[in-house]
Amino acid sequence: DAKTTQPPSMDCAEGRAANLPCNHSTISGNEYVYWYRQIHSQGPQYIIHGLKNNETNEMASLIITEDRKSSTLILPHATLRDTAVYYCIVRVAWGNFGNEKLTFGTGTRLTIIP
């Protein structure tokens, strides 16, 4: 399974953009990058995913490098409610019957500072 590497923790000032890096150097050509976050031991919450193009939704932007070996999640205007553990995950898929799974790494604990 493709592994991801993230910094264990980061701080960001409230109102500023939070940029969370992720390394996934062993990713295969058809494997998607997913980002989830987990607030206070709740179930993980979906943020965004992408294959090779940059993606943007109402929560965040995802920038994937051209070689796909790394990506950055951007929260454009961080608020205190964005304090959470953020997981960068490579979705593994195989076979002809839609077999797939998410394997979580250790994540980045993001703290938004007032």
Add this chain to the structure above:
Amino acid sequence: SAVISQKPSRDICQRGTSLTIQCQVDSQVTMMFWYRQQPGQSLTLIATANQGSEATYESGFVIDKFPISRPNLTFSTLTVSNMSPEDSSIYLCSVVGFYGYTFGSGTRLTVV
């Protein structure tokens, strides 16, 4: 995205006993996943449960310890058998849909 209901939300159990956790989804899904999250740790995939077939377990997890049922496309159970304090964790179920994976709120298990 799918809505997942997990029961119980938390429980305190005696060592040596078993607990069955239920996961109900509001729509039909092919694949359901069970994860464990030990205190202060990330999520670890236990097994994948497809309706009509045996669950597929990840390395380090066995059916005798974590039997799984998947009787239909909206429901699954995970049993934690012969519990020890090391089984104290949050157990989460997850399903995959068009917009990605949705997770239940988890079952917080404490074994005493």
